[in-house]
Amino acid sequence: MAPEQRLPELAAATKYVLLDFDGPVCDLFGVLAPDVIAASLLDELEVIVGGPVDEELADIDDPLDLLDGVSEIYPELTGRVDASVRDAEVDAAALAPVTPGAVEFLQACAASGRPVAIVSNNGAEAVRALLELHGLSDLVQHVEGRNPDPRLMKPDPTPLLQAMRALGADPASTTMIGDSSSDILAARAAAVEAIALLTLAPDHSEQPWVGDMDTLAELFGAQSLP
Numbered sequence: 001m002a003p004e005q006r007l008p009e010l011a012a013a014t015k016y017v018l019l020d021f022d023g024p025v026c027d028l029f030g031v032l033a034p035d036v037i038a039a040s041l042l043d044e045l046e047v048i049v050g051g052p053v054d055e056e057l058a059d060i061d062d063p064l065d066l067l068d069g070v071s072e073i074y075p076e077l078t079g080r081v082d083a084s085v086r087d088a089e090v091d092a093a094a095l096a097p098v099t100p101g102a103v104e105f106l107q108a109c110a111a112s113g114r115p116v117a118i119v120s121n122n123g124a125e126a127v128r129a130l131l132e133l134h135g136l137s138d139l140v141q142h143v144e145g146r147n148p149d150p151r152l153m154k155p156d157p158t159p160l161l162q163a164m165r166a167l168g169a170d171p172a173s174t175t176m177i178g179d180s181s182s183d184i185l186a187a188r189a190a191a192v193e194a195i196a197l198l199t200l201a202p203d204h205s206e207q208p209w210v211g212d213m214d215t216l217a218e219l220f221g222a223q224s225l226p
């Protein structure tokens with residue numbers, strides 16, 4: 001069966017939704033750009049280490065990649081940099097545009113009785129701030145943000161397993177929705193179905209996918225649970 005033909009069936013079988021944040025819910029760094037945040041974190045790091053930072057880190061232009069690098073090269077500074085990334089993510093969330101169709105999707109899940117957990121590699125503080133700002137907190141039952149240990153970020157399945165525990169979800173009726181390969185890999189590792197949110201059709205892939213959140217809102221709005 002072609003992957004798109006599986007979508008209605010998959011939506012009908014989904015009782016619990018795990019939803020990635022940056023992409024499906026908002027464009028977190030759409031206004032406050034990730035390279036600007038990474039540059040300011042590198043400046044801060046330079047002050048802390050008292051000189052130039054390790055050259056492996058110097059060209060990193062993404063805050064989470066930088067955090068990952070710091071955890072390997074300066075493990076003792078991981079907590080400090082993680083806290084700065086969390087602050088920057090909260091600042092970014094205040095400006096981030098909500099993804100078209102995201103609100104409709106969350107409403108469709110609420111109307112059809114499907115609990116939603118947001119499972120993000122970003123800090124839970126930023127996720128909660130954005131939900132609060134846009135009046136969406138009541139549509140989300142659980143927020144699973146980044147663990148202080150960056151090794152437990154997706155594609156590690158740990159955050160998905162923790163979110164399922166919080167929802168009381170059965171993996172067999174849970175679907176992860178995300179726009180990165182790390183979301184899909186984490187879903188596989190957690191033994192749950194996944195729907196990819198992609199701008200381009202994948203080549204030769206059996207992975208179910210959609211091009212926008214409006215399509216998902218329609219799919220989940222149209223499917224009522226038995």
Ligand SMILES: [Mg+2]
Pocket residue numbers: 020021022023024178179180
């Ligand atoms: Mg994402």
